[in-house]
Amino acid sequence: MEDRKLCVVMVGLPARGKSTIAFRMKDNLVRDGIRTRIFNNGDLRRKLISKDTSSHEFYDPNNTEGVKLRDKIALMNIQKAIDYLNNGGNVAILDATNASHKRREKITNILKRHTLLFIECINNDREILEASILRKITHREFKHMKKDEAIQSFKERIRYYQSIYTPLKDEINFVKLDSLSNKIIAEEITDDIPYFDWLRDFLVTDTVRNLYLIRHGETYFNLENRIGGDSDLTENGKVQALALAEFYKKKKIPVIFTSAKKRTIQTAEPIRELQQNCEIIPLDEFNEIDSGVCECMSYEEIRKEMPEVYSARKVDKYNYIYPKGEGYVSMKQRVEMGIRKALYLSANSQNLMIIGHRATNRMILSHFLYRRKEDVPYIYIPQDKFYHIVATQDRKFFQLKKY
Numbered sequence: 001m002e003d004r005k006l007c008v009v010m011v012g013l014p015a016r017g018k019s020t021i022a023f024r025m026k027d028n029l030v031r032d033g034i035r036t037r038i039f040n041n042g043d044l045r046r047k048l049i050s051k052d053t054s055s056h057e058f059y060d061p062n063n064t065e066g067v068k069l070r071d072k073i074a075l076m077n078i079q080k081a082i083d084y085l086n087n088g089g090n091v092a093i094l095d096a097t098n099a100s101h102k103r104r105e106k107i108t109n110i111l112k113r114h115t116l117l118f119i120e121c122i123n124n125d126r127e128i129l130e131a132s133i134l135r136k137i138t139h140r141e142f143k144h145m146k147k148d149e150a151i152q153s154f155k156e157r158i159r160y161y162q163s164i165y166t167p168l169k170d171e172i173n174f175v176k177l178d179s180l181s182n183k184i185i186a187e188e189i190t191d192d193i194p195y196f197d198w199l200r201d202f203l204v205t206d207t208v209r210n211l212y213l214i215r216h217g218e219t220y221f222n223l224e225n226r227i228g229g230d231s232d233l234t235e236n237g238k239v240q241a242l243a244l245a246e247f248y249k250k251k252k253i254p255v256i257f258t259s260a261k262k263r264t265i266q267t268a269e270p271i272r273e274l275q276q277n278c279e280i281i282p283l284d285e286f287n288e289i290d291s292g293v294c295e296c297m298s299y300e301e302i303r304k305e306m307p308e309v310y311s312a313r314k315v316d317k318y319n320y321i322y323p324k325g326e327g328y329v330s331m332k333q334r335v336e337m338g339i340r341k342a343l344y345l346s347a348n349s350q351n352l353m354i355i356g357h358r359a360t361n362r363m364i365l366s367h368f369l370y371r372r373k374e375d376v377p378y379i380y381i382p383q384d385k386f387y388h389i390v391a392t393q394d395r396k397f398f399q400l401k402k403y
């Protein structure tokens with residue numbers, strides 16, 4: 001096992017997934033016996049500065065007092081990182097925006113005896129940014145503000161950082177990461193970076209510690225074997241949702257991802273009710289397979305009225321695309337985007353919950369645990385059980401559980 005030292009410097013505007021990536025790296029390195037610690041400037045600021053630092057004025061580059069305080073916090077964390085590396089730590093991660101070249105130059109100078117790796121997180125997806133801001137403002141530092149005020153304040157804070165932001169270019173060792181798609185956009189490595197192959201792997205692999213993958217409760221359409229549509233839960237479906245809520249009430253579920261359909265949201269609502277702090281985020285990407293001309297028909301009606309559709313789907317269910325609709329093959333990409341968004345927005349939570357549909361849940365399960373394409377459309381997705389999925393670098397399993 002290597003015993004070398006590395007300091008990773010995160011770079012990026014607020015709400016770009018830096019902390020999530022930092023945490024994923026740490027989690028995996030620690031599991032491999034590499035001593036790693038994160039030094040987060042925001043956490044230290046909230047701990048040490050008693051005055052309210054949630055207002056955007058604090059981040060104005062022309063606010064000399066704010067700049068001084070933030071520089072002080074940054075220096076303290078750099079010193080803590082050095083101490084850690086000098087006292088047995090292997091990898092120190094400086095988690096902050098580190099947005100200006102000037103700040104990064106300072107870090108490079110102070111840490112000149114150490115190997116540095118800069119990781120810039122980039123994500124300009126508007127929708128995901130909005131959702132990410134909504135998550136950020138649930139932090140207790142915004143508690144005294146009204147929701148709209150907090151959103152505006154956070155956006156203003158981002159604008160201040162944008163005004164001093166310089167993307168990585170002249171730094172010695174860096175990786176630019178599309179932090180939503182987990183794709184490396186650019187890589188400039190000059191030195192021999194300890195643990196680099198590991199880190200690279202963690203940056204581009206989707207992992208999930210506990211994914212609770214649930215199908216919505218019974219609907220009126222289910223009773224008639226009808227597909228698609230936007231049906232409500234039956235009384236039985238509501239009872240199933242309440243049972244789920246009871247089952248999960250002792251687990252911490254900070255966010256529930258659903259589709260945009262009523263049946264998944266109605267299943268999520270009672271679960272949210274019994275949680276301390278939980279929000280529902282509906283994503284179109286988790287909508288059920290669009291069955292085009294067959295929407296709202298029963299399987300029996302399709303067999304009788306469109307026998308060609310019925311039999312063609314039977315022959316090759318994975319590749320078959322409903323006329324004017326989708327097939328498993330064509331929904332893969334959008335479901336994967338949904339998974340990316342859910343992972344991004346759930347940040348570092350231990351538990352991730354997705355309430356989806358039969359076909360979408362099949363795709364989600366097979367994303368984390370490889371299944372042959374031809375088997376995917378037949379994965380068992382019942383309504384009275386859920387899948388618990390773990391897919392980390394060293395553990396991969398799923399279990400069908402009753403609630």
Ligand code: F6P
Binds near residue numbers: 222226357359377
């Ligand atoms: O509950 C029914 C349903 O979710 C339909 O809306 C959807 O078309 C179907 O299941 C997907 O399952 P399959 O691909 O096996 O028809």
